[in-house]
Amino acid sequence: MADQPPSTQPLGSGAVAFLSRDFRLYQLARVLVIIGAEAQTLAIAWLVYQITNSALYLGYTGLTLFLPGLLFVLPAGHVSDRFDRRQVIIVCYTLQIFCTLTLFFFAWHGLHRVWPIYTVLFLIGTGRAFSGPASSALIPHLVPKEHFVNAVTWGATMFQIANVVGPSLGGILYTLPLHHRIAGAAAVFLFTLVTLVVFVALMFSLRVRPGRMEHRAVSREVLLAGLRYVWKTQLLLGSISLDMFAVLLGGATALMPIFAKEVLHTGPRGLGLLRAAPAVGALTVSMWLTWKPIQRRAGARMLFCVGIFGAATIVFGASRNLWLSLAALFVVGASDMVSVVIRSSILQLATPPEMRGRVSAVNSLFIGASNELGEFESGLTASWWGAVRAVIYGGIGSLAITGLWSVFFPSLRQANQLTAESLLQVEQEEAAQQVRQL
Template sequence: MSDSPAPITARSIFSQGSYARFWFARICSTVAFQMTAVAVGWQLYALTHSTFALGMAGLAQFLPMLLLTLVTGQTADRFNRKNINTICQTTEATAMIVLALSSHLGWLHPAGIYTAVAAIGACRAFEGPSTQALLPGLIPENMLPTAIAWSASANQTASIVGPALGGLLYALGATVPYAACAALFATASMLSFSLVSSRRTPPRTPVTLDSLFSGIRYIAERKNILGAISLDLFAVLLGGATALLPAYARDILHTGPWGLGLLRLAPAIGALSTSIFLAHNPIRRQAGRRMFLAVIVFGLATVSFAFSRSIWLSMAILSVLGAADVVSVVVRSSLVQLETPDAMRGRVSAVNSLFIGTSNQLGEFESGLTASWFGIVPATVIGGIGSIAVALIWMGLFPGLRRLETLSANTAPAVEPETAKTTP
């Protein structure tokens, strides 16, 4: 009688030294990014009193990601991924130092904020696919879905600490959170540099048009992956109201920077609790249906948030929104990683990062633009209804994704047999 495999526990996951350092680096980087979002959002709205200006910040971050997508995927597949992260996080630390000094000296103008945000967007365009593609090389394959859930918990833990810390530190002046962000990005850079991956950097081959577009083609040929990442794209693009939180905090809920920090951390509270639950209780059945249900709940929470006039009720609703969002993140991330061979992970992750960036940063621009047209509350309601509509339409367009049962290297390809030859 054969022995059953040992259960995958938090101890077994974090006994992998490089994964543990990767996890802490992600916390530092995400805390810094979330603190930056709070500081930039409040400072920009204080300078301009314009929801359109808030949307422009999202656009400034998105455009570099759009323009660099094909390059970043090739870079992640051709160069050492830990070095890419190290360089990006060092550059982000430098941008934070510039913002801190400019704020301290009273030189900061909205144009300067947009420039710094664009620089961070360019760094994250490279950092995103290299981070996603780096993870499978740090952990045994059978641990990957659980490791992704723990990685999501790191992201959500940071998303709890970051906004609250950013709001509190901003009360001491804009210079303080920017300086703290610089220190955190620098710490993440050192941790990233210490990682040891099982992946060897492949030999350099000529860059061709075929290789540049191979990530896009790979996703287009696999309906489950295409459906999962496009669902996230359109649902969050329409339903994301993150860009409007400074306006909600200041003009509707009548709070200060601390209130904005609470609103930004609320989705992460729900997401963290859900990601920890999923790390201990992985999704073993009806993964596709659960993902679609989560997107519908996300849309309903967005509509509910629009009508709240209590900061505590708003936080509770945003917590539900965050919990629903992380279910979609874990399903999508596991599906993409398990159905993509290592040699293609950088290019596929770059396209995936573009979809995520489009939904987040371009979604902020869309929210700011529609709010300037229709008002803050109507724009949020329209977005939430749009997310629900997208989920219902996608259930019909991608029946294979709706019927997806499990998230494992052994069973995921069975849903789409044509992908079996490329599954790692």
């Protein structure tokens, strides 16, 4: 954890994590870059759908972003533990700058094919594959350990603020009456480019220098250590896989252009509202959690909220009214936020510092499977059954996963307080029970 002086504020106080300078700068940089990324994602989705008019091709955008995470999960985790995590992030986002610049030139010249977009998306996914574990593992270096859960909650809050602003701003920028060469997607990509440059500049200003956490040379054992640790730690495996399968089945993000255009009969601005609605719900809950953190029964609350996520997804799929759809997506985001805070806290608190990069890489792969691969799954099932039935069936699948995981992972159900000591106790009890069964 960061070498910070003790705070005079009580543990769990609303904004105590912001006492740390580097945490403040990092969150500012993160908000800006996520706003730009979300605006860019909306522009890419609308552009791809305009070119192809195909749900399957929308799904391919998610698959293209996911593949690098699958290919590079082991080296990405090792790089995060072997090298300075701040420097890893800077290198990855420098690559993102060149990718967004390329997208801008595509839009500037009026691109009418999708494969060049997929090529750039693969490079963006590669940068995310390496920056994701480094970013997650960097947080404990920015705040004292007693402020860590507060930092995780505020990190999730900042993420949702950006998710509210990003899609809405992207929809507005896309429809601004600008010169035809920079109107539409080009205007969005130019905005994203600015946010990326500012992000890299702010990362250079951080004082923290984590250095190497893993000093062993690269080997098969070192590369696989994160996977093995997650597999044997049932609490980690249960929390990560629950989120992956629930969002993989229940995610409807990739299909929102279809819902905006063909089901709810709105345009890019309506798409921006749909993309922002889950973030508004998540932001509302995350702000509540900064002042009223989860004190007990964390695992049971996570399972309950994932069930609500599935039910709200079903309502969204069945809705034909914009306001009902927005309300359902609000609940989707609100329930998912509880899961995000609990899972992110478990991930870092139940993992030794020297392995956080590799374990975070495994988590990033699971998140990529739930988000980007989930977009491909949504596009594929929508091409089979139609967008509406694909979303409804996915919500039903999320409910089924929640019930199964409550049985398969009793340690997740029994997790109580979000502290390293409490989580360790749950794992020890689970291990002792397995020994008795043998």
